[in-house]
Amino acid sequence: MKTASGIGEGRDLAEAVAAAGQAVSAGLGGAPADWVIAFVSHAFQKDFSRLHDLLAATLPFRSLLGCSASGVIGGGHELEGRSAVSLWAASLPGVKILTFHARDADLPDLDVGPSPWRALVGTGADGDPPIVVLADPFSIRVGDLLAGFDFAYPRSVKIGGLSSGAKRAGESALWAGSGFYRAGAVGAALAGPVEMDALVAQGCRPVGQVLRVTGAEKNLLLSLNGEPALRMLEQTIVGLTERDRVLAQKSLFLGILTDEFREEPPGPGDFLVRSLIGVDPNRGIIAVGEALNPGQTVQFHVRDPASSREDLESALARYSKSEQAGNASGALLFSCLGRGQGLYGEPDHDTGRFREVLGEIPVGGFFGNGEIGPLGGATRLHGFTSVFGVLREMQPREEPSE
Numbered sequence: 001m002k003t004a005s006g007i008g009e010g011r012d013l014a015e016a017v018a019a020a021g022q023a024v025s026a027g028l029g030g031a032p033a034d035w036v037i038a039f040v041s042h043a044f045q046k047d048f049s050r051l052h053d054l055l056a057a058t059l060p061f062r063s064l065l066g067c068s069a070s071g072v073i074g075g076g077h078e079l080e081g082r083s084a085v086s087l088w089a090a091s092l093p094g095v096k097i098l099t100f101h102a103r104d105a106d107l108p109d110l111d112v113g114p115s116p117w118r119a120l121v122g123t124g125a126d127g128d129p130p131i132v133v134l135a136d137p138f139s140i141r142v143g144d145l146l147a148g149f150d151f152a153y154p155r156s157v158k159i160g161g162l163s164s165g166a167k168r169a170g171e172s173a174l175w176a177g178s179g180f181y182r183a184g185a186v187g188a189a190l191a192g193p194v195e196m197d198a199l200v201a202q203g204c205r206p207v208g209q210v211l212r213v214t215g216a217e218k219n220l221l222l223s224l225n226g227e228p229a230l231r232m233l234e235q236t237i238v239g240l241t242e243r244d245r246v247l248a249q250k251s252l253f254l255g256i257l258t259d260e261f262r263e264e265p266p267g268p269g270d271f272l273v274r275s276l277i278g279v280d281p282n283r284g285i286i287a288v289g290e291a292l293n294p295g296q297t298v299q300f301h302v303r304d305p306a307s308s309r310e311d312l313e314s315a316l317a318r319y320s321k322s323e324q325a326g327n328a329s330g331a332l333l334f335s336c337l338g339r340g341q342g343l344y345g346e347p348d349h350d351t352g353r354f355r356e357v358l359g360e361i362p363v364g365g366f367f368g369n370g371e372i373g374p375l376g377g378a379t380r381l382h383g384f385t386s387v388f389g390v391l392r393e394m395q396p397r398e399e400p401s402e
Contacts, residue, residue, distance in 0.1 A: 001194065001393045003090045003330025004028045005362035007074035009083060013040070013047040014054050016085040021058030023075055024089045027362060031091035033059055035188070037132070037332065038066030038175060039073070039366035042165025043083040048173040049180055059087065063097040065188045067134040068173035070165035071340065071367035073333050076355065078348050080340050080367060088364025090330055090391065095192035098122040098129075099177040103184040104140040110147055117152035121189050128153060130196035132332065132389065133160035135185035137369045138169035145185055146372065146379045157196045158379045159389035160187065161334035161368035193394040197324050199315045200373040201350075201386045202273045203308035203339065204253055204301040207244050208236035210266065211299060216292035219277075220285050221254070224298070228284025236300050247302040252276055253384075254288050257297035258376020266297070268311060272375055273301055275383060289383075303384060305344050312350060312386060316357040319390070325358060327392040333365030335386040340367060350386050361390070 004027025008019025024033065036059065038051060048068065055061065072079055074086030100121050108116035121131070131149060135142050142162065149158055166172040169183065176186035190196075211232060215222030224232040237248050255271025262270070278287040292298075319325050333350065341347050351363050372379060373387035 001090065001092055001329045002028060002031045003088065003362045003391065005074045005086070005088045005364040007072065007077055007079065007084055007086045009079070013044040013050060013085070016044070016083065017051070017054045018058050020074065020085045020087040021055065024059055024087045028089060028091060033061040033089040034092045034095070035063050035097050036061040036087060036089045037364060038064065039069045039086040039364065040066060040173065041072060041083050041085065042068050042070055045171065045173070051175060052178065052180070059089065061089065063099055063177060063188065064175050065099060065132065065134065065186060066175040067163040067186070067366070068165055069163060069366035069368065070337065073335065073351060073363065073365040073367070076348065076351060078340055078351055086364050086366065088330070088332065088362065092190070092192070092194060095190055095194050098189045098191060099186065101174070101176050101179055101181055101184055101186050102140070102145065107141060107144055108148060110144060114152040117148040126191070128155040129189040129191050130194065130391070131156055131158045131187055131189045133158060133185055133187040133372055134174060135160070135162050136172040136174060136183050137162040138166070138172065139183035140185050142185070142370070142381050146381065150379050157198050157374060157389070158372060159196070159198050159332065159334065159387050160372040161366065162370035164337055164367060164369045195392055195394050197319065197390045197392070198373050199319050199388040199390065200375055200382070201312040201315045202269070202382060203311050203384050203386070204255070204273045204303045205268050205307040205310070206255055206271065206299040206301050207240055208300050210297060213292055213294050213296040213298055216294055219288050219291050221288050221292055222285055229286045230279055230281065230284040233286060233300065244302055247304055251303040253301040253303065255299045255301045256290060256292070260297060266299070269314070271299060271301065272380060273384070308339065308343060312353055316353060320357050324392060327395060328358060328361050328390045329393065330391050331361050331363045332389040333363050333386060334371045335365065335367050336371060336384045337367045337369065338384050339386060354388065
């Protein structure tokens with residue numbers, strides 16, 4: 001198993017694909033490009049339909065997956081708002097690559113069995129195949145799609161992101177196999193001797209006390225610890241340090257504990273972080289970007305560059321100490337548009353830290369409108385997050401001794 005990553009800029013799509021393709025070919029060193037993932041700047045939208053032909057002329061491949069983006073990641077760099085193409089390729093001996101395209105109308109009901117969801121991915125995706133999903137943010141119920149895949153493949157690692165750069169439905173681009181699509185979701189399941197590990201860095205830290213939801217209706221937070229939700233928020237802010245009070249004015253979130261049965265006190269990484277989308281001062285209600293239920297444990301969170309760095313460092317450090325890290329062959333990175341240079345004040349931050357901790361492992365990816373990755377036993381759609389998917393060869397299982 002071998003991977004390579006390259007990035008190319010140019011006046012047109014052909015020039016950018018050629019530059020990225022040459023870098024990937026050199027990185028593969030003669031190994032076949034069984035699987036190519038392309039992340040293409042939205043600036044090239046008039047030529048999106050040409051990608052297959054341009055890529056085939058530069059980097060012959062067996063299977064293609066990709067989407068349009070406002071910023072692309074590859075070759076050790078993160079290019080935001082520039083006309084560029086990132087190509088990530090893998091030589092995967094013995095691996096069957098099952099690509100699929102799903103429209104919103106294709107999604108089975110969530111109360112049916114797993115078979116319709118497996119059929120959506122394709123025959124042959126048995127066991128626990130790693131799955132990569134790229135979706136258009138305007139045209140498909142991504143939450144339902146992920147819940148269905150979790151039902152059908154409960155032990156599979158699923159990562160991905162929502163395309164970016166488009167302003168409205170019909171402007172995004174998705175590629176899977178030989179198909180080019182403007183809506184829905186595309187993806188690939190890897191059947192064979194390959195595994196994937198997910199690293200999720202949400203970039204926030206908890207502040208204030210841990211609270212209990214005592215009143216909620218859908219995504220409306222009515223009360224916390226028996227008090228109006230907004231009153232509890234105001235009390236939380238008053239008790240913060242001056243630095244955190246400033247952060248709370250512009251970067252305040254709600255964390256929802258993912259494991260209510262944990263014995264240890266919760267800390268960073270134990271919460272699913274969601275945005276606060278509005279308040280009703282008259283009723284003391286807070287609107288949150290997630291459905292809530294009474295009895296859930298929550299804590300307010302803030303985000304700043306230091307918190308994001310610390311969260312990423314923690315995720316990388318934990319993984320670097322694992323046995324799996326030594327077998328890593330390549331990685332994909334799905335990062336939020338709110339991260340990158342705008343957050344850190346420097347280019348190539350997340351890929352640079354990944355390389356410093358885990359070595360020269362080829363990384364490809366993009367800045368998206370949402371990031372897909374596991375947290376708390378389920379696959380989630382995140383925001384303000386970086387999700388790494390690290391691919392490695394499947395290691396032989398030790399047979400139990402008799």
